[in-house]
Amino acid sequence: MTFRRWLTGGLAVCAMTASLWARPGTVTTRSGATYQGEITEAEDGKLIVKVRGIDMRIERRDVASVVFVDDEQADFQKKLVALPPRDAKSRLDMARSAFDKKQYDLSRQAAEAALVADPNSKEATDFLVMIRKQQEIERAPKPADHKPPTGNDPLLPDQPATPNTPAAPGGPVDRKTLSADDINVIKQFELGADENNIRATFNNDVRRRFTNKDGGGSLQDFMAEPVGRQVRLILTRAPEMRNDVRIVSDPASIQQFKKLQPSILGGCASSGCHGGANGGKFVLLTPGDGDAAAYTNFYILTQYAKQIEKSKEFMIDRTAPAKSLLLQYALPTDVADFPHPAVPGYKGMFRNANDPRFKAISEWLSGSLQPVSPDYGIKFTPPTATPATTAPAGK
Numbered sequence: 001m002t003f004r005r006w007l008t009g010g011l012a013v014c015a016m017t018a019s020l021w022a023r024p025g026t027v028t029t030r031s032g033a034t035y036q037g038e039i040t041e042a043e044d045g046k047l048i049v050k051v052r053g054i055d056m057r058i059e060r061r062d063v064a065s066v067v068f069v070d071d072e073q074a075d076f077q078k079k080l081v082a083l084p085p086r087d088a089k090s091r092l093d094m095a096r097s098a099f100d101k102k103q104y105d106l107s108r109q110a111a112e113a114a115l116v117a118d119p120n121s122k123e124a125t126d127f128l129v130m131i132r133k134q135q136e137i138e139r140a141p142k143p144a145d146h147k148p149p150t151g152n153d154p155l156l157p158d159q160p161a162t163p164n165t166p167a168a169p170g171g172p173v174d175r176k177t178l179s180a181d182d183i184n185v186i187k188q189f190e191l192g193a194d195e196n197n198i199r200a201t202f203n204n205d206v207r208r209r210f211t212n213k214d215g216g217g218s219l220q221d222f223m224a225e226p227v228g229r230q231v232r233l234i235l236t237r238a239p240e241m242r243n244d245v246r247i248v249s250d251p252a253s254i255q256q257f258k259k260l261q262p263s264i265l266g267g268c269a270s271s272g273c274h275g276g277a278n279g280g281k282f283v284l285l286t287p288g289d290g291d292a293a294a295y296t297n298f299y300i301l302t303q304y305a306k307q308i309e310k311s312k313e314f315m316i317d318r319t320a321p322a323k324s325l326l327l328q329y330a331l332p333t334d335v336a337d338f339p340h341p342a343v344p345g346y347k348g349m350f351r352n353a354n355d356p357r358f359k360a361i362s363e364w365l366s367g368s369l370q371p372v373s374p375d376y377g378i379k380f381t382p383p384t385a386t387p388a389t390t391a392p393a394g395k
Helices: 003-009 069-082 088-100 104-117 122-139 180-190 206-214 219-223 227-237 239-244 252-268 290-303 356-367
Strands: 023-029 034-041 047-051 054-058 063-068 200-202 245-247 305-308 311-314
Touching: 034 054, 069 088, 069 104, 088 104, 088 122, 104 122, 122 252, 122 356, 180 239, 180 245, 180 252, 180 290, 200 227, 206 219, 206 227, 206 239, 219 227, 227 239, 227 245, 239 245, 252 290, 252 356
Parallel strands: none
Antiparallel strands: 023 034, 023 063, 034 047, 047 054, 200 245, 305 311
């Protein structure tokens, strides 16, 4: 009897052998949290999952399931081989499911199998690219927590030591966020043209209303379309109905942003910089946990611009991603095309453009976002900070 079956059946564990331990796998808790890593059992009976070198101790009563990698891989391969030879869609569904669980090797296998089933599948080709990019992001070193600029930034180990510069005193940051309607609008505008496997709800019988108005086919035919296509058709042909189309999942570009957000916040949104009382007119919400904070931070980044000499430069420049201030301000001043304004001790988040974290942000800007900046039509005043005695920090 495998440990997975034992957990499902809720039987005792006293007969479990030590050979089952120290195996890679996934622990899912009853609250829905998942932990992937090397699984062992502590003397007190708790499960220990080593996640990126950190031991996560989980009470046994909180464990919903444990799936070891070798068991899951065998099940995955069995299901993949059993599919009809030309069934590219089912293989892609398996690839997406594995991707959502961060099982990128299994996801790649299924996506490659989908491409064999349908060599002309652009969806499979694009998904393989997305898997590769995500694996590169996951392998990139994580940034150290960014402290107030001191001249001894841990991200720049070779810079000369200088005395610590204390954070300037200041007033509180107004932590206001976008509304649920605002977030839904961003999801609608950022949804990619090929994103069909999304989750959405359709309120007030909007699909029937749409097909009655559009006259392009029956309701039954329309509902047989992938959800993403249904959403795009309504948004494109009946924009007045858009408020009844609620996208539940995140578009791919926002999924990427959420993964990059810790690096961005760790670099420039600490309490002594643009996440606190010295942030001036450019303030990000930290921590960025939850949809409200994450989407608000995304919106702030997309809307911020600064006049530099005779041109207006954007924090996120979709037409010329390399010019984005999000990238330029992260570089040392002697490397950047648009150096970060002078702030004591700040010499950039990254050494140069070869830093893996810099590359990850650059790839997101150039390859994941919509190429044209959308007009969301959102009425929202970004939060600001009000230092008591000093000028805003930099940006």
